[in-house]
Amino acid sequence: LRSICENILTDAMFELPGTxxxxxxxxxxxxxxxxxxxxxxxxxxx
Structure with missing residues (x-):
């Protein structure tokens, strides 16, 4: 479950903090x- 969530959210975790x-x-x-x-x-x- 953790791996699935990380795959879905990875882009957002790195891109959103700079916005x-x-x-x-x-x-x-x-x-x-x-x-x-x-x-x-x-x-x-x-």
Whole structure:
């Protein structure tokens, strides 16, 4: 679970602190997009 969350949030963790963004809304489309680009997408079948 931790690895999945980290893969979805990694870009935001590094990019958002340098901006004035106060909130990050993660929807299903965003999560699927980030997860599909990650190396963990083979875990979908698990």
């Amino acid at each position: 004035n963004t106060k909130k990050l809304h993660i929807d299903l489309e965003y999560a699927k997009n980030k997860f599909d680009k990650s190396k963990l997408n083979h875990l979908k079948v698990a």
